Amino acid sequence: MSSTKTIIKGTGKIGKGKGVLQDNFVQIPMELFDYLQLxxxxxxxxxVYIRLCDFYNEEYGYAFPTIPQLMLATRIGSKTTIHKSIEKLEEVGLIRKSKTNRGNNTYVIYKPLSKSELYDQVPDKVEQFKEFVDKVLKMSGDDKQRFQIYQQNKQAQEQKEQAIQAKQIEPTVETFNNEIDEANDDMENLSFKEWARLARGVK
Structure with a gap:
């Protein structure tokens, strides 16, 4: 089963320099992520593209790392994977691979297309990405709904537990009130002599 190739006409603008921003940070085109999203x-x-940029030679106008050098630079342990990436980068117009008279590979590195230019060339990929966006948004909405249901269930459970605790407390309060009422009744039934004895502290 052969895979369908997406051939893109690139900018044709050579990306010069290693793109060192400062210290050990490397500046890369943000448009690469548009290619990734699609x-x-x-x-x-x-x-592989970033490392090819790092191997770029301003004097010659291209990069010429060997496959083993790219494997070491990218920590990719497969020659096949490196070759596939080079082929893919060439298909989408980000590099142009050539050979010297000695048979060594050279790579001219091109700047990526702008988002609008890229979208114009691959409308089918854009539609697929829109479907993916809708799917992610739906997943996000479902997650939000599930969280709301969880919160509602949690609140209902807490209210239920509070109601159970209230019922457990009510008999105790009622018993205490009954005891007070009984004590009041006893006090009302005391005779004058008994009141007097209680007042003097005599049992």
Whole structure:
């Protein structure tokens, strides 16, 4: 089963320099992530592209790392994976692979297309991405709804537990009130002599 290739006409603008921002940070084109979102390239392909930029030679105008050098630079342990990434990057117009007279590979590195330019070239991929966005938003909405239901159930459970505790307390309060009423009745039934004795502290 052969996979369908998506061929894109690139900018043709050569990306010059290693793109060092400062210290050990490397500046990369944000447009690469548009290619990634549309599944035109993979994260592995981006890694290979970045390392090719790092191997760029300003004097010659291209990069010429060997496959083993790219494997070491990307920590990708498969020659096949490196070759596939190079092929994919070439398909989408991000690099152009050539050979020198000695048979060594050279790579001219191109800047990625802008988002609007890229979207114009691959409308089918754009539609697929929109479907993916809708799916993610639906998942997010479902998660929010499930959380709301969880909160409602939790609140209902807490109210139920509070009601149970209130019922357990009510008999105790009622018993206490009954005892007070009985004591009041006893006091009312005391004779004058008994009141006098209680007042003097005599039992």
């Amino acid at each position: 599944e035109l390239i993979t994260r592995t392909d981006i890694t």
